[in-house]
Amino acid sequence: MDTTTIGEIIRGDREVFPPYLYSAYRATIKRSPHLPLLEVPLTLTELTGPGPAISEITPEDADLTRNAGTGGEAIGQRIIVTGRVLDENGDPVPNTLVEVWQANAAGRYLHKRDTWPGPLDPNFLGIGRCLTNEEGVYRFLTIHPGAYPWKNDPNAWRPSHIHFSILGPSSRTRLITQMYFPGDPLHALDPIMNAVPEPYRSRMIATYDHSVTEPEWALGYRWDIVLRGPNATPFGERKENE
Amino acid sequence: MGKAPVTPTQTVGPFFHPCLLRPDAVITTLIKPETEGTRIRIEGRVLDGDGLPVDDAMVEIWQANHYGRYRHPLDQRPLPLDPTFIGFGRTGTDEEGRYWFETIKPGVVPFDDQQDQAPHILVMVFARGLLNHVVTRIYFEDEPANASDPILQRVPEERRGTLIARREEVDGSVVYRFDIRLQGEGETVFFDV
Numbered sequence A: 001m002d003t004t005t006i007g008e009i010i011r012g013d014r015e016v017f018p019p020y021l022y023s024a025y026r027a028t029i030k031r032s033p034h035l036p037l038l039e040v041p042l043t044l045t046e047l048t049g050p051g052p053a054i055s056e057i058t059p060e061d062a063d064l065t066r067n068a069g070t071g072g073e074a075i076g077q078r079i080i081v082t083g084r085v086l087d088e089n090g091d092p093v094p095n096t097l098v099e100v101w102q103a104n105a106a107g108r109y110l111h112k113r114d115t116w117p118g119p120l121d122p123n124f125l126g127i128g129r130c131l132t133n134e135e136g137v138y139r140f141l142t143i144h145p146g147a148y149p150w151k152n153d154p155n156a157w158r159p160s161h162i163h164f165s166i167l168g169p170s171s172r173t174r175l176i177t178q179m180y181f182p183g184d185p186l187h188a189l190d191p192i193m194n195a196v197p198e199p200y201r202s203r204m205i206a207t208y209d210h211s212v213t214e215p216e217w218a219l220g221y222r223w224d225i226v227l228r229g230p231n232a233t234p235f236g237e238r239k240e241n242e
Numbered sequence B: 001m002g003k004a005p006v007t008p009t010q011t012v013g014p015f016f017h018p019c020l021l022r023p024d025a026v027i028t029t030l031i032k033p034e035t036e037g038t039r040i041r042i043e044g045r046v047l048d049g050d051g052l053p054v055d056d057a058m059v060e061i062w063q064a065n066h067y068g069r070y071r072h073p074l075d076q077r078p079l080p081l082d083p084t085f086i087g088f089g090r091t092g093t094d095e096e097g098r099y100w101f102e103t104i105k106p107g108v109v110p111f112d113d114q115q116d117q118a119p120h121i122l123v124m125v126f127a128r129g130l131l132n133h134v135v136t137r138i139y140f141e142d143e144p145a146n147a148s149d150p151i152l153q154r155v156p157e158e159r160r161g162t163l164i165a166r167r168e169e170v171d172g173s174v175v176y177r178f179d180i181r182l183q184g185e186g187e188t189v190f191f192d193v
Helices: A200-204 A236-239 B143-149 B157-163
Strands: A077-086 A099-101 A127-131 A135-142 A148-150 A157-159 A161-166 A175-180 A219-222 B039-047 B057-063 B086-090 B097-105 B120-127 B134-140 B164-170 B172-177
Touching: A099 A135, A127 B164, A148 A200, A157 B097, A157 B172, A175 A200, B039 B120, B039 B164, B086 B097, B134 B157
Parallel strands: A077 A219, B039 B172, B134 B164
Antiparallel strands: A077 A135, A099 A127, A099 A161, A148 A157, A161 A175, B039 B097, B057 B086, B057 B120, B120 B134, B164 B172
């Protein structure tokens, strides 16, 4: 791992964002651009974006323990994951789409390319979505995802994580990332996580929050997400405008 | 610099399809029958450094409407909004690395108070092995305004072609072909935006 080649080509915040090439994560080797990114002025194209884009979101979409449509409940440690989507000024980003996906409690994805012998859970799809409210808050009820093996290097295991996709108010704020859980010994071994330099890696780790935990029900985790740039464009007013 | 700590990006990984490409989240056809503008189809492939298809990518596009107006609160210019057109598309690549969209050719949009930009579509590609997505633009081969586009002018001439979709006519309809090469020969120009 000490001989990892770390590329110079980085989009966005050069200190915080991972480089395209991080050879310990082998899939980057043939997919990372070799030529420098072109710096250009931001235009209306980059400063605008699709907003919520998806019309029909139901409250059930945010409950991954029961949204499989089977009437049954997913197996696993029930958890609440909540936080705020903020801009760089710390202001909330309301009414933006947050999409999440994750492995089940055994570390298995419901996906044709996930074939390791972890059991599937018929009551768990591992997908959810919601819109942030006026305070920028998102909230999901789910189960703690398991770690799972992958073929990056011998005996490689990904730490437990939840994938997040956020549209944000513009093309420039588009973010896909992963949320990790505190205290996981696999963090130090994971090249995807470690492609982000310290001390910024810890921004991807949620905090256990006992005030989010609900008695006789679910453990609570809090994780705030900060998008690039100021949020000058409240989508909450869109419907009235059109 | 802002006050809040920006969240780093991570790869979309290989298992995003059931979530990000669930049937009601995929938008390959951006238009309705009543949408105003010239119908076009965009087709292309996403290829890796060996020229092999990237069969597990997600492609998103964002564009202005026929009049060059973005459906966004920041764009308050007195141009018509088309109620049938958002301008956002999202799809996955197939086993050959192919993607396609059915849309309309966007109008001219401003660069600044003095200059316009040639019609173009913003493209973002996400995939396993991309720790951050890549951002590029589609321009149109048969568009005279390309010659004075202020973004294209900033692209080294020998690489400008990677941003220009080739026009083809297939069964009487217009197809623009736009391949995205992540790395190596003919590497697509990606922007640091």
